[in-house]
Amino acid sequence: MAARPGTPASPKNFKIQPPQPGQPLYGCEHVQRLFNQDQATTNTSIQHYKAILRNILDYSPINAQTAKAAEGVTVTASLTSTYLCLQCPSTLTEDDCVKHGNKKSHRFYVDSRSGALYCQMCDDIVWDPTFEDLRLTKMGTGSFTASRKRKQDDLLAVDPVKDNPQYISTNTTVASCKASGLRGIYNAGATCYQNVVLQSFLHNPVLRNFYLSDGHQSSNCEVPYCLSCAMDDMFQDFYAVENTNGYTAANILSGFWISEKKAFENLVTTKEQDAHEFFQFLAEELHERNGDGKKPETGSEHSCNCIIHQTFYGKLQSTTTCQNCSGVTNQVQSFLDLSLPLENLTQKKGKKNGNAKTPAMTLQECLDEEYIKSDKCEYRCHNCNSMQQARRQTAIKCLPNVLSIQLKRFEFKQGRNERAAKIETPVHFPLQLNMLPYTERARTGDTKENFELARACTYDLLSVVVHVGEIDTGHYVSYCRVGDQWFAFNDHKVELASKSDVLSAKAYLLFYIVRSLA
Amino acid sequence: MSSDADRTGKAGVIVAPDDASPIDKLAHSVLDDLLYNIVHDLLIKVHRDEKTARANTAAIKIEKMASEASETSTPDSRPDVRIETDSAIYEDGKVLLKGNPLKTTKDVLCPRCHLPRLLHPTDGKGAKKPDPGIIYCKKHPYIEKPGFDIYGQTWVAPGPGRGKKKKDMEKKLDPNDASSPAPGEGTAKDRPPNVLSFPSATCSKCKRCILVTRLNNHMGSCIGNSGRNASRAAAQKISNGGSNGGSQNNDNTPPGSQKGTPLPASRAASPRKRDGDEFDEDADESDPTNPKKKKLKPTTLTKKVILKTKGNPANKKDKVKGNSMLSVEQRADDDDSKDSTVQVAPKKSASKGGPSPTKKQKLVPVKPQLPFSAPKKVKRDHDVESESSGTLSSPPQ
Numbered sequence: 001m002a003a004r005p006g007t008p009a010s011p012k013n014f015k016i017q018p019p020q021p022g023q024p025l026y027g028c029e030h031v032q033r034l035f036n037q038d039q040a041t042t043n044t045s046i047q048h049y050k051a052i053l054r055n056i057l058d059y060s061p062i063n064a065q066t067a068k069a070a071e072g073v074t075v076t077a078s079l080t081s082t083y084l085c086l087q088c089p090s091t092l093t094e095d096d097c098v099k100h101g102n103k104k105s106h107r108f109y110v111d112s113r114s115g116a117l118y119c120q121m122c123d124d125i126v127w128d129p130t131f132e133d134l135r136l137t138k139m140g141t142g143s144f145t146a147s148r149k150r151k152q153d154d155l156l157a158v159d160p161v162k163d164n165p166q167y168i169s170t171n172t173t174v175a176s177c178k179a180s181g182l183r184g185i186y187n188a189g190a191t192c193y194q195n196v197v198l199q200s201f202l203h204n205p206v207l208r209n210f211y212l213s214d215g216h217q218s219s220n221c222e223v224p225y226c227l228s229c230a231m232d233d234m235f236q237d238f239y240a241v242e243n244t245n246g247y248t249a250a251n252i253l254s255g256f257w258i259s260e261k262k263a264f265e266n267l268v269t270t271k272e273q274d275a276h277e278f279f280q281f282l283a284e285e286l287h288e289r290n291g292d293g294k295k296p297e298t299g300s301e302h303s304c305n306c307i308i309h310q311t312f313y314g315k316l317q318s319t320t321t322c323q324n325c326s327g328v329t330n331q332v333q334s335f336l337d338l339s340l341p342l343e344n345l346t347q348k349k350g351k352k353n354g355n356a357k358t359p360a361m362t363l364q365e366c367l368d369e370e371y372i373k374s375d376k377c378e379y380r381c382h383n384c385n386s387m388q389q390a391r392r393q394t395a396i397k398c399l400p401n402v403l404s405i406q407l408k409r410f411e412f413k414q415g416r417n418e419r420a421a422k423i424e425t426p427v428h429f430p431l432q433l434n435m436l437p438y439t440e441r442a443r444t445g446d447t448k449e450n451f452e453l454a455r456a457c458t459y460d461l462l463s464v465v466v467h468v469g470e471i472d473t474g475h476y477v478s479y480c481r482v483g484d485q486w487f488a489f490n491d492h493k494v495e496l497a498s499k500s501d502v503l504s505a506k507a508y509l510l511f512y513i514v515r516s517l518a
Numbered sequence: 519m520s521s522d523a524d525r526t527g528k529a530g531v532i533v534a535p536d537d538a539s540p541i542d543k544l545a546h547s548v549l550d551d552l553l554y555n556i557v558h559d560l561l562i563k564v565h566r567d568e569k570t571a572r573a574n575t576a577a578i579k580i581e582k583m584a585s586e587a588s589e590t591s592t593p594d595s596r597p598d599v600r601i602e603t604d605s606a607i608y609e610d611g612k613v614l615l616k617g618n619p620l621k622t623t624k625d626v627l628c629p630r631c632h633l634p635r636l637l638h639p640t641d642g643k644g645a646k647k648p649d650p651g652i653i654y655c656k657k658h659p660y661i662e663k664p665g666f667d668i669y670g671q672t673w674v675a676p677g678p679g680r681g682k683k684k685k686d687m688e689k690k691l692d693p694n695d696a697s698s699p700a701p702g703e704g705t706a707k708d709r710p711p712n713v714l715s716f717p718s719a720t721c722s723k724c725k726r727c728i729l730v731t732r733l734n735n736h737m738g739s740c741i742g743n744s745g746r747n748a749s750r751a752a753a754q755k756i757s758n759g760g761s762n763g764g765s766q767n768n769d770n771t772p773p774g775s776q777k778g779t780p781l782p783a784s785r786a787a788s789p790r791k792r793d794g795d796e797f798d799e800d801a802d803e804s805d806p807t808n809p810k811k812k813k814l815k816p817t818t819l820t821k822k823v824i825l826k827t828k829g830n831p832a833n834k835k836d837k838v839k840g841n842s843m844l845s846v847e848q849r850a851d852d853d854d855s856k857d858s859t860v861q862v863a864p865k866k867s868a869s870k871g872g873p874s875p876t877k878k879q880k881l882v883p884v885k886p887q888l889p890f891s892a893p894k895k896v897k898r899d900h901d902v903e904s905e906s907s908g909t910l911s912s913p914p915q
């Protein structure tokens with residue numbers, strides 16, 4: 001960093017984390033000693049740690065996975081962890097750590113796969129507040145800059161109140177430890193399609209933090225039957241009230257019945273109630289209660305700062321290239337979710353296999369189809385001033401904080417006898433999703449070795465909405481993650497779920513949250 | 519071991535046969551390493567959670583001792599004392615670890631309430647009996663037991679009608695069941711505390727108390743009625759009655775006609791007090807004689823995670839809090855004692871912030887351990903407060 005005029009060009013002095021109540025100051029006695037030697041030792045230790053983390057996270061894994069002692073005697077690449085000495089540039093295998101430690105009296109090593117700090121004198125990994133803060137910041141945002149330090153650890157904390165004491169005000173009671181946000185929602189008569197969407201909102205950290213920090217104050221809102229107020233009340237009841245019984249979403253329901261929205265007609269007057277339509281309905285409704293007042297139009301580029309836009313909305317760019325003059329037209333539009341058709345891919349795969357049973361496909365294959373491959377179309381070219389053949393390709397220009405994906409399992413066949421069919425093809429989806437290949441950046445540039453960018457495009461699965469049974473008589477259930485634990489929500493019933501329960505579900509809606517909320 | 523070196527990886531679990539080809543051996547060793555990494559990652563995660571919790575526990579304990587040792591200190595300040603335990607040193611307001619907290623500290627204290635965490639579920643898979651002499655943090659490990667939810671709760675199937683419901687429930691319950699039921703009234707006493715029944719909620723339009731499973735159907739016909747026009751009219755009516763209304767509604771409705779719209783509150787203005795043992799009947803929507811009924815759990819209402827501006831009631835939108843606070847039954851839990859059923863006769867109440875004077879409490883005590891506190895946020899019915907004429911005649915924003 002270049003020294004600005006007026007700033008002394010002296011090396012930066014690093015500070016350790018200030019003491020926090022209910023937390024020791026250092027990870028162990030030995031880290032304590034390290035940090036209490038002198039400022040120079042503290043500086044080099046922290047600088048080294050940062051360099052090691054950069055080495056681990058920003059470069060090809062082969063760097064950190066290759067053990068090379070300072071003398072350059074042995075060079076071993078390994079799939080399992082190596083240990084990077086905090087006090088010199090050596091990278092060691094687990095066995096060589098002891099030798100190195102005895103020879104050089106270097107006692108701290110960084111695990112090459114997690115960045116965790118190992119103390120040889122404790123013979124254990126230590127979780128030091130200062131080093132841990134650096135590690136989490138780096139893992140979360142790919143940067144050490146304090147302004148971007150919105151760690152996911154904070155955001156995804158199981159206990160928002162404890163971790164964000166500013167949510168607790170002076171004249172209110174501290175929420176009970178029992179109020180965990182885990183409650184079922186009673187089925188008010190074929191409302192499971194609403195319940196699953198509500199649960200995914202309730203366990204969405206961005207929305208939760210918004211409502212729990214009084215983003216929409218129902219006490220100050222004048223809108224009658226406001227759905228955002230109903231959400232506010234619901235968040236309060238889930239996270240502040242010591243009640244483990246199911247919730248009755250009567251306010252949501254009456255707000256829904258009274259709403260004037262477009263979705264109203266589809267959802268209320270037909271029998272096919274669709275969780276995806278309800279998601280769109282709720283998102284639009286909440287945007288209108290919190291946003292710029294404009295209707296979120298499909299196909300336009302709508303920039304709004306409301307909580308719903310901040311949470312769910314991203315931008316797509318379609319690039320149309322004229323086959324005659326090679327002229328390029330770009331069109332940008334906002335999206336609330338990505339809708340992935342399954343029909344074509346199912347047929348393609350079915351043909352390849354040649355038998356009736358369609359093989360499973362992956363979410364990434366579906367995304368490839370939509371956001372990597374291009375298709376032919378006709379369009380009116382300005383250059384040629386006529387209709388021309390063109391290639392059109394769509395990629396993601398701006399990724400949202402929470403990515404919602406609909407797997408279009410319901411196909412409405414038009415024709416003589418209109419009917420709806422459900423596609424049962426299993427679609428495998430990952431716990432961790434890399435969206436980089438589907439971005440405009442990846443389309444236009446080489447991003448292969450850009451690990452920082454890849455990390456910025458990494459998403460973690462947050463909730464899954466599943467439709468079980470036939471199209472008319474089916475039922476919706478959902479899975480949501482709180483911290484590392486998954487829960488299965490079936491109306492008023494909440495149960496523990498394993499990762500394999502979640503991953504083997506036939507997903508209809510998927511919600512992914514970006515790992516780095518930078 | 520050394521002979522295995524080229525046939526397997528670090529975990530040593532996936533071993534290639536002796537006569538395997540080099541590429542086979544490599545594949546085995548790669549797979550084995552990957553398995554090792556998966557276990558390693560899991561271990562690091564668990565290690566971090568556990569060791570941090572123990573280290574923080576050591577800190578909480580010694581901080582508590584320090585603040586007890588110095589009388590002058592307020593809870594927030596850092597007392598100027600030196601204390602040393604097996605697991606930590608308190609000095610100059612700093613907490614320093616002694617040894618490995620995984621070895622020195624055996625229990626885990628809740629960072630919020632500073633009570634010990636229960637480490638095993640009380641029922642189902644991996645259950646252990648908690649020490650009755652210890653008051654634990656209320657956050658318990660979740661229960662994994664077929665037929666029960668994470669809190670060990672289960673539900674009585676909602677009866678199809680009024681008469682049948684009680685009979686069904688009586689049939690289901692074994693009179694010899696030793697799980698001491700609540701000495702309450704109505705059907706509650708026949709049921710173990712972890713068996714819940716479906717609650718009722720108040721329809722925001724007609725104020726009838728509806729069993730939750732019928733709420734959507736009811737609102738469909740009550741608010742949505744027959745098709746789009748009727749529902750639009752209903753929406754108009756209700757939103758006008760509430761307050762100045764949404765922009766869309768008022769844009770095309772002259773203020774005069776709004777005033778003329780009859781408020782659906784007329785019936786709601788005369789609440790009826792009912793006895794607790796009648797509430798199962800109330801759950802039936804076919805009973806129009808009980809338009810209003812609310813059952814509130816008092817202590818739960820006091821909790822508010824965040825600051826809500828109080829007072830200024832004229833500005834406030836009245837809300838129907840039609841949620842599980844209305845539940846007919848509350849679960850009795852061994853550490854959660856506030857299982858009283860409180861009825862609130864919703865009436866126009868002048869002070870929104872304070873405890874409602876119209877509140878009628880009917881206590882069905884189970885094991886009262888903690889004092890009740892008055893609800894901070896008193897829920898009232900939507901149409902009770904009449905801000906109608908004044909607000910409505912003023913032009914909508």
Ligand SMILES: [Zn+2]
Pocket residue numbers: 085086087088089090100104106
């Ligand atoms: Zn070294």
Ligand SMILES: [Zn+2]
Pocket residue numbers: 028029030031119120121122123126
């Ligand atoms: Zn140590």
Ligand SMILES: [Zn+2]
Pocket residue numbers: 216217218221222223226227228229230289
């Ligand atoms: Zn509102």
Ligand SMILES: [Zn+2]
Pocket residue numbers: 287288290291292304305306307308309
């Ligand atoms: Zn918006």
Ligand SMILES: [Zn+2]
Pocket residue numbers: 322323324325326327381382383384385388
């Ligand atoms: Zn052209």
Ligand SMILES: [Zn+2]
Pocket residue numbers: 177628629630631632633655656657
């Ligand atoms: Zn606690």
Ligand SMILES: [Zn+2]
Pocket residue numbers: 721722723724725726736737740741
């Ligand atoms: Zn009604």
